[in-house]
Amino acid sequence: MNYLLFNNEILLSDGTKLTRIQKGPHLSHALDPVNEAHLCVVDVDVLIASASENALDKKDGILAKKFSATYEGEYVLQDEKIGNNLFQVIGIRSDKVKEVYSLIPSEKIKTFVPYAVALRRLLELRHTEMSKPIVFVDDLGAQEKLITVFEGLKFSRTRTIFANQAQQILPEIKRSAINFEKKLGDQKDQSIEGFTVVTNNATLGAQIREIENALSVEVLDDEFPALEGLMAGGFNLKYVLPEEIIKKRKGQERKKQTRSFLAGGLVLAAAMFFYIYGQVHLGFLKASLLREEASHFLLIHELNDLDPFVYRQALKKQKAANYALVFLKVSDSIPDTYETYSFRLSFAPQHWILEEYLYTPIDGLYENIEPRGVLKGAFIKDFWVNNRPGKFLRMEI
């Protein structure tokens, strides 16, 4: 991971070693080894503006309009909420953002924040008292000092001065504080007058204390505080070129379209499979039915041809039962006191059925007929036959 600070020169840190890269024709080559970049840009413009939080879709438009009324030119804007319906709009010039993206490919840039935001992150990290206004003097070395004023979450535009002596720097600190107070106007929470000077240069801190005893001075032991803040991470802002946003949106749209095509294709494929399977299956079944029907036709034909040659044998088989003999045996099994009134022999599909009505011609002789022997299984019941008591008998032969 690499941490970069874009100012007049570029400070590049890999977490352990710091490199200063001068701007020039070989700058992109110098930044080639950068893989995952977390960077901050010093040159930003800030505006505190109000907008309704309830109309989120309109908020960005209102803030952009207010910002463009104050600052001319093309900016890439980001905002952060600092109070009720109050936003801090931070703009970086489009050409500056383009320059950064031209040096480092967008996919490598993981963090892209204003310098002051990275610095504010470090102050949070070092538990610096933020309830009081702070003027941060960042000594970048080689006489270059960056002065940023903080009031709560609000911060000023960062000024760059080239000086080493506290006598030269102190008026700049005061001027920055006054300018920021003026700019905030009635949007400030407290007076900037009682500010604290925070610096990463212990010597400078001591000199300021000597010159102005009443001034509260705090020294941080961080050589490059903004880079330390970047290392801490946890930023909600990221500056991206409109083209990048459009590209990203197009990419997302393409992905959505691909997903839609894929989903649609899958649905279609499943439906197509269902359709084709149904059609093929039906085709197979129809062919199978055709085979069975052909087979049926041939069997019927075969049976038609066969029947004239086997009907006599079939009849013979059906005529095998000698009902005369059975009738004789049945008659022998019935007591002599009974006489046959009528009978009926009928051929059911598989066997003969005998139904016989018997009566007793002699008074007082009405014997019971036991269903045994040849009469086993016969249905026998009392019946009034020929005005005489008798029996009805039914049996299968």
Next chain:
Amino acid sequence: MNKAIISVSVLIALLLINFGASFHRQASEVNEEIKKTTQENSELTQEIKQKESLGRSAPLSMTRAFNALVNQMHMIEAYGGTSMELSFVTKGDKNSLDEYFTDSVFQNVKSLPVVLKINKYSDQTDTISVLDDVHQLESRTDFKVREITDEHDVLQVKGDLYGI
């Protein structure tokens, strides 16, 4: 665009599913028909097997079968002493014997429904010997008895004569 893609896909898919479902319904019906025909074929095969196991014999024309029946009736009347009266089961006027023929349970074989009446038989010839005569008549011809009834000493035999 995405919604349009999904909508069109879903619409086409629904159409395909609808057609597919129609094929599946038809397939189900055809399957039922196959099952039914297969069952019928199986029964026919079984019937053919059973009939083939009976052995074959040359078919008789209806005229010859009828003549054989009449001859046997006369023989039984002469030797058994049973008097038989043959009549056809008919509805309306018929001009020829062919018109009495009906389709039989055997394919390409006709049947002629007839009724034999044995009005009175002598004291010597009891019911059993008459039944035996009827059975003899049945055994020696292509006549098949369906029903024999006896009421008030009138024995009536209903049956069918088979021939081609």
